[in-house]
Amino acid sequence: MRLILESKFQSLLLNWYSKNARILPWRSKPSLYKTVVSEFMLQQTQVKTMLPYFERWMRLFPSFEALSEANESNVLTAWAGLGYYARAKCLHECARGFVKNPVNSYRQWLNCKGIGDYTAAAIASIAFDEAVAVVDGNVIRVLCRLLSITESFKTKEVALKIIRPIANQFLSKTNPGKYNEALMELGAIVCTKQKPRCEVCPVKSCCKSYQKDTVHLCPHFFQVKRTCCTMQRYWIRDTHAFLLEPSTVGKVFRNTLQGLLELPIMTPQRMSVVGLGKLIFTGKRSIGPKDFIEQIYSPQKQVNSQSLMSLPEFSNCVRVPFDQRQRLACTGPHKRWISKLLQ
Ligand code: SF4
CATH class of the missing domain: 1.10.340.30 (Hypothetical protein; domain 2)
Incomplete structure (x- = not known):
């Protein structure tokens, strides 16, 4: 049959x-x-x-x-x-x-x-x-x-x-x-x-x-339970360039995002250097069964992205001139958010 x-x-x-x-x-x-x-x-x-x-x-x-x-x-x-x-x-x-x-x-x-x-x-x-x-x-x-x-x-x-x-x-x-x-x-x-x-x-x-x-x-x-967490990041820019760093969530999710760039994560050390300005953007992304609410803050102090990179708190960051941003190996959500932030 x-x-x-x-x-x-x-x-x-x-x-x-x-x-x-x-x-x-x-x-x-x-x-x-x-x-x-x-x-x-x-x-x-x-x-x-x-x-x-x-x-x-x-x-x-x-x-x-x-x-x-x-x-x-x-x-x-x-x-x-x-x-x-x-x-x-x-x-x-x-x-x-x-x-x-x-x-x-x-x-x-x-x-x-x-x-x-x-x-x-x-x-x-x-x-x-x-x-x-x-x-x-x-x-x-x-x-x-x-x-x-x-x-x-x-x-x-x-x-x-x-x-x-x-x-x-x-x-x-x-x-x-x-x-x-x-x-x-x-x-x-x-x-x-x-x-x-x-x-x-x-x-x-x-x-x-x-x-x-x-x-x-x-x-x-059977239904899989989704979890959600909030992350804080910085939008650190001056007149010509902004800062990015290798993805931090990549380490958590089996290196799926390893090697790609994202906006720098806010750490207490970084906060003590540049302060905490306004919340300027909130984005949402999902990776596997986890949702992330990502809040993006400006620094409180006026910054020069070039000199920040000589500090240990930002030493793993890369400085990206505005006109080179299209060629970046950036994660998808962050690429979209950066375009919005630059508008
Ligand atoms: S359930 Fe799927 S395979 Fe069956 S008739 Fe409908 S569309 Fe076709």
Whole structure:
């Protein structure tokens, strides 16, 4: 019975995809490099957001060779705005490794830094037609709905463990790359998290949750509690330049923001040097399960950013002339906030 369902699902899905796939830059004239870059960028970012970054990236670094020769600061600057900068570093490292020692299989991709199961499966199946299923939140959702799996998952990892064998069972062994792309496409534009478009869904005739009216119950996750904390920072500028420092929250969150610049954090030592002026901006950002309210203060005293840097309290800061700010490897929220503060 299952086999009939699997082959019906595959054929409906592939048929739909062949006529409805979105035209995306990594799908026209596909290449291994385009697949790898797009998969890295899509790890935590939606297609709509990453499209302009992808196009620009291809102009700046059109091949593994070009990327491997680029310096890290240019790579991070090109990535700025996509968030989770560890991905940019890993992609850079991956290009350097690939140029010396090309890899092709799922197992080999899995050994590359920053590449997990999902990305390795996507690259191996799309670029090398290896029969390995991609499994991420989208795939979990589609398959849970397809089979009406209503059990509650404690975490995404638990769901992955349960759904991965099912995903491999449903995978088309003759056309795994296109099947994986089609499944991801279905999850992205039809079987969406909110308001799935069941009426126009190409696989509704074999979807158990559609038939049983359990779509709204699948998949079900226990709620994760979010936490929130407040941080204070300085906006220290003079007539030509302002100060930034390497990210401090990066150390807390598995170095995801390591190496990127942010506004200097307010410490008691720094406060004793420049004082505490007005609260001039409040921003909010989220990293993983944590929300940050960031309050940005001006110093109380008139400052000269150049001379401040000779003091131990500001010795790790960098001085950025206004006209060079666009080229900065800065975290996304801070880049946006700095633009507002300079207006
Ligand atoms: S019928 Fe609805 S729930 Fe089932 S796969 Fe299609 S969009 Fe998802």
